[in-house]
Amino acid sequence: MHSGRVASRSAEPRDARESRNGGGPHLDTVSLAIIEQLQEDGRRPYAAIGKAVGLSEAAVRQRVQKLLDQGVMQIVAVTDPLTVGFRRQAMVGVNVEGDVESVADALSAMDECEYVVMTAGSFDLMVEIVCEDDDHLLEVINRRIRAVPGVRSTESFVYLRLKKQTYMWGTR
Amino acid sequence: MHSGRVASRSAEPRDARESRNGGGPHLDTVSLAIIEQLQEDGRRPYAAIGKAVGLSEAAVRQRVQKLLDQGVMQIVAVTDPLTVGFRRQAMVGVNVEGDVESVADALSAMDECEYVVMTAGSFDLMVEIVCEDDDHLLEVINRRIRAVPGVRSTESFVYLRLKKQTYMWGTR
């Protein structure tokens, strides 16, 4: 019962953020607001989200489902791996000769690589890896990653302590 | 009805992963299993989790609440910022003179820093930053980060494309 109709989204000019998002699906202001709600609490009830963004419970539910299906967002538990028993974690900078994308795909296929991103700068790729122990770490870096065709060199940064980890860009 | 009593956790020897977790609270096998479930789907019902780990719905609920309260895990929506309207993102390697920890704290206090980790290697800190646009990125790196006392130098890696982002270390 939020006083009748909600103003049509297309009535207001498209939010600046909607344009040029790298090829992904278009996200309007309402979906952004929904994501923002779920960044604060991934289990917040649909009705509460609806009240916050001005939509019915069912509409929120359908939008959330679509965002999940499209891969725009995922609702998950995140932890500090070091707290949960993985004793060695590292960021690895990778230099590539040839096709960077195919190397990125190869690294993405590895379970131990939790995070893979193509970058500009003195590395072509940055990869975060999570391992059980030192032996595992050594094997992943020196045997597996360097064995990928196109990998020219790597540089490792072993994690000592995680200081911050947030996902609340929306709540600034 | 999982055949009467669940074996007391302390009956079996402590899981190897439980020890030496960096000072955080002790996590037994069951809590690990719960986290694993929520890494697959952060909204999975407590009853379903209970069936998977061999616990009642209420017990799962109480454990999850405690894990959240203790800060061991968070249940949140995660996205690719580039997909959601933030146009510039970068990893920044930082070299520090003096106390690394205090610099890490200062950087953690900045909203734009989403991820801060102390490392061993040619950088003392690695920081992931999320910005609206080029101007914002420039200001954060050149004015704010370099202005922190103790920061000797920085090197930036601007994100071109996010290839992988997972949180399912448990499901290997």
Next chain:
DNA sequence: CCCCGGCTCTACGAAATCCGCAAACATCGA
């Protein structure tokens, strides 16, 4: 040996939430 405090689990009823569906509505192009 017994009792007690602290902690965790189970049981269960009430309240809130989730879910599927059909109808209403908006938008857009023919």
Next chain:
DNA sequence: TCGATGTTTGCGGATTTCGTAGAGCCGGGG
């Protein structure tokens, strides 16, 4: 103007969440 398409709303029933009370386990005194 008229469909085609996609979204939102409004239900009712199934499911889940929530609070709480009581039981089981364990270790530390007395």
